[in-house]
Amino acid sequence: MKPRVKLQSERLADKAYAILRTQILKGELPPGHALSVPELSRQLGVSRSPVREAVLQLVADGLAQEEARKGAVVAHFGLEDALQILEAREALEVASVRLGATRATAKDLALLNHVLQAQAKTIQEADLEGYQATDLKFHKLLGTLSHNLVLERMVGLLKDQSHLALESAAHDLAQLERGYLEHQAVLAALEARNAPQAARALQKHFKRIRESLESWLASDQTQPSTSK
C-alpha cells in the first residue's frame, strides 16, 4: 500500500471556493460586491475555470446571487429576505431540536455546552466578533443533533445566509446576553430530553430575533430586497 499521507481534495476550484466563502462571511467581500471571474482569477493566481466553479457553488449556497449575462455579486439581502431566511431557519432548527431531544448523544450535548461556555466569555469581554462565531457554531450544532445529514446541511447553509443577511444588524450587549440565555434554555431542555420544551425555547429565541430585527427597521437604511 501507498504511504500517501492523505491526499487532500486539492482541487483549485475547492480552494477558491473556500477562500471566497471565508472572505464573504468575514465581510471582506461586502454584500453587493461584484464577483468578476477574470478579476478573481487574477487575484487568486489561477485560471478562470476553477474560479467560475467556485462562484457557481457560492450561488448554489445562497451566498452569491447571479443575473444572466451580468455576473454574480455577493448576496445582499433586504429586510424581507432576512425575515424569510429566519422563518426557514426556525422550521429546520426546531425540527432538528425536536429530533435531537431523543437522538442527541452525550457528546453532542457536551459540545453544545462547550460552545455556550465560550459564548459566555465573549459576552464578558464584549467581543461581538467572538459572539457571532459561537452563535454560528451553536446553531450549526443544533443541526447535527437530528443526526440527519439533509437537515444538518440545510441548517448550515441557512445559518450562513442568515449571518450575511443580519451582518449589519445592531447588536447591543443586552441583546447578546438575551441570546445567550435563550441558548441555555434550549440546551437545558435538551439535557432533560424534553422535546416540546426545547422546541418552545428555540421558537422564543427566533421570535425575539425577528422582533428585534423588525424594530431595528426604525433606524433603518435601504433595504434592496433582492428577491423579486
Added chain:
Amino acid sequence: MKPRVKLQSERLADKAYAILRTQILKGELPPGHALSVPELSRQLGVSRSPVREAVLQLVADGLAQEEARKGAVVAHFGLEDALQILEAREALEVASVRLGATRATAKDLALLNHVLQAQAKTIQEADLEGYQATDLKFHKLLGTLSHNLVLERMVGLLKDQSHLALESAAHDLAQLERGYLEHQAVLAALEARNAPQAARALQKHFKRIRESLESWLASDQTQPSTSK
C-alpha cells in the same frame, strides 16, 4: 424601447440543465448512471462548458452526486437517505402549511383543489405515472402556501430528491387512494384556516409514507446508502 419580445435566458447551460433534470426525474437517466461531461456534450451537441455547469447545478440540487476526480452520477439513494429526505420534507412542508393556513390566498387553495381533482382522476384510471405528477404538484404547492421563497425553494428541491429516492417504491392502488385522502384532509384543514389541524393531517401523511417505505424493506433490494 426595444420591441424585443421577451429574450429568454437562452443559455445553453440552462437548456442542458433543464434537459438533464427532466431525464433524471423521468427515470430515463437511472440512479447511478454516469454523467460524463464529454459524453453528454456529444449527445447534446454543445461544448463541454455548458454541460459542466449543468452537471454542477444538478449536484447542487441533490439530483446528482459527485466524487472528486471521478465525475458525477445520477443520485442513488438508499433507504436511510430516503428516510432522512422524508424527515426534512416533513419539517419544511409542515412549517409551510402552518404558515399557509393564514397566508394562503383563495387562488392558492383553488390551485390545490384543482390538482386534487386531477389526482382523483388518476386513481380512477389507475394511472400511476399521472398520480406521481399530481403528487409532485400538490406538495410543491404546499411550499408556495408559505409565501416564503426560501421555504418554497427548499420544498421543491427536496420533493424532487424524494421523487428520485422513492422511484422504485412499490405503490399499489390502495396506497395511492390513501395518499389522496390524506391530501384532501390537509386541504380541508387549510380551507378551514386551521393551522394545527393542517399540520397534524400532513404529519399523518408523512408518517404513513415512512411506514410503508420501511415495511417495503421486507421485499427489499440493495440499499447503497450513498451518504457516508
Added chain:
DNA sequence: AGTCTACATATTTCATGTAACATGTCAAGG
C-alpha cells in the same frame, strides 16, 4: 492460477481563445 506491471482509453481538471453582450464615457445633434 494469481499478482503485478505496462499500456490504452476515457475523463476530470485546469488553462486559454474568442464572439456576444453589457455598461460607461463623451461628443454630436435635437
Added chain:
DNA sequence: CCTTGACATGTTACATGAAATATGTAGACT
C-alpha cells in the same frame, strides 16, 4: 439641457486545448 449613438472597456458564455488522473485490459513474472 437632454437625448442619441459611436467608441472603449470589461465581462459573460461557449468552445477547445492539454496535463493529470482514474480505470480497464493484456501480458509477464512468481
